[in-house]
Amino acid sequence: MQRLGTVPPLPIARGEGVWLHDYAGARYFDANSSWWVNLFGHADARINAALREQLETLPHVMLAGCTHAPAVELAERLRAMTGGVLGHAFYASDGASAVEIALKMSFHAWRNLGRSDKREFVCLRQGYHGETLGALAVTDVAVFRDAYDPLLMRAHLVMSPDARQALPGESAADVAARALADVRALFEARHEHIAAVIVEPLVQCAAGMALHDAAYLRGLRALCDAFDVHLIADEIAVGCGRTGSFFAFEQAALPGEAPLWPDFVCLSKGISGGYLPLSLVLTRDAIYEVFLDDDVARGFLHSHSYTGNALACRAALAVLDRFAEDDVLARNRATAPLLSTALAPLGDDARIEHLRHTGMIWAFDVRADVAGERFAERFHLAGRDNGLLIRPIGHTVYLMPPYLLDAELAQWLATQTLTTLEQTLANRPRNSRPDADRAPEPATA
Secondary structure, eight states: OTTTTTSOOOOEEEEEBTEEEETTSOEEEETTHHHHTOSSOBTOHHHHHHHHHHHHHOSOOOSSSOOOHHHHHHHHHHHHHTTTSSOEEEEESSHHHHHHHHHHHHHHHHHHTTOTTOOEEEEETTOOOOSSHHHHHTOOOHHHHGGGGGGSOOOEEEOOOOGGGOOTTOOHHHHHHHHHHHHHHHHHHHTTTEEEEEEOSSEESTTTSEEOOTHHHHHHHHHHHHHTOEEEEEOTTTTTTTTSSSSGGGGGSOTTSOOOOOSEEEEOGGGGTTSSOOEEEEEOHHHHHHTOOSSGGGSOOOOOTTTTOHHHHHHHHHHHHHHHHHTHHHHHHHHHHHHHHHHGGGGGOTTEEEEEEETTEEEEEEOHHHHOTTHHHHHHHHHHHTTEEOOOBTTEEEEOOOSOOOHHHHHHHHHHHHHHHHHHHHTOOTTOOTTTTOSOOOOOO
16 A cells, blocks of 8 residues: 555556556556466456356346356366365355355364364465455465464464475475475374364465475375364365366376365365456365254354355356366466476576476566565566566566467567566665565465
């Protein structure tokens, strides 16, 4: 708020494909997919058509004592995509609300099973799960949570598997093993009191796109099974194909082995393609059945007026249609190397650390001693001058473009990103403090 006088918001008039246009006629490549939600570009013709049709029939009806086709079909299609393992969907509006639902459902399920002592939660260092009070309690980003700390429940913090922590000679899998040992020690001491552990599978986004090895997910699933702890996968940012598979957790199983699934999956952001607020929690039959009782107090009592909104569910169905009709995951696998190749020169740049990539996420860290004060803001403004709408997190520059890349766009995006980096570092303020820009930008679950 304090910076708005110096850096006013960019007024956007319209969107088309990967481009956003301002009122002066300039256009900007939406390099971060408008905070990771816009999968198929702005004003997509097929999603627009689906919403027009739904708008003419049923925009909304309460999902209490009523139901409607889009909510039912969406739940059924997502169930099928998990092989029937996560057979039930609970609808909400945004990512933080989905996290709240998963936390409440886990605790309440254990209580209904006569294990009310299981009321503690475990989260990862650097993890981000939203900014409502429950979600904030399992978030480890000080700039968001410290002001509200007196209001929050206490959660256990365990080591992040962030591969950037690798010691000399260590691999990402070695870091994951160390992080799993930390979880095991906690579970051995407190499992009778722990309801669930929550994790962002494969990428801790608000931590600066911190990637970890899939071995961490395999090990975490095994530990949760061994110690009777629920596993919550927060796929709000990393789901819907962003890591290369529709659900990031699909990559937990080794090739040829049976799929591994968490007990809860939280989805939001890309599920509605950047059109309407929608989130949901998928869970297992066994958890659903724990709440089936004539005693209302044993039921799961959580709702809001727009739960399962028909327009939002129809947008999500149109998104799933795009995945199926265009074989989006295969297309992304074919186009992602184009951008990786174009960004490859950063790997030899002494000013850059940890050039990394997974699925449709690319990131690199600018060394603190060269970044300068207000690096993220300066980079963002330089990006505007180069036709990019891009917002770094601290010293981490990341690209999460819509799933519309081709050879020409990939090369253009890389060129403009490298040009923006050069201009930002060339215009470093004098007497900059190396750590002045370390606070991450909110991920807005």
